[in-house]
Amino acid sequence: MCVCVQVLAVDGGDPALTGSAVVIVSVLDVDDNVAEFTEDNYQMSVPENSAVGVVVGHVTAVDDDLSPYNVVYYELLDDDTNSFHIDRLNGQYHPASARGCAVARCAKMTQVTQNTSVCKYVRQ
């Protein structure tokens, strides 16, 4: 954003003499917005025995800052099974192993947490 104003200087003469200048102020973005998911909860399901890598769904988070402060990455929290994988860049969620495909209930995800610029997705 840019603010542009004209400033006038007036001397004490009679008649007064004046000069003018243009002042341009650029408002620079700072990282003052956190990444926020577009939904509070995401419900996904996948048929058991689905192919490894099939996309189960995706999550989306947005950050109202300008680049580079609006870049969002996705990570799974507490993913001790390594059965599912989330794409760090686009939020696509898919089974990462045959075990992930066999355990259909693992595809149900209900809780989201976030911190500045890095959204993390919790699987329950």
Ligand SMILES: [Ca+2]
């Ligand atoms: Ca930000």
Ligand SMILES: [Ca+2]
């Ligand atoms: Ca900002």
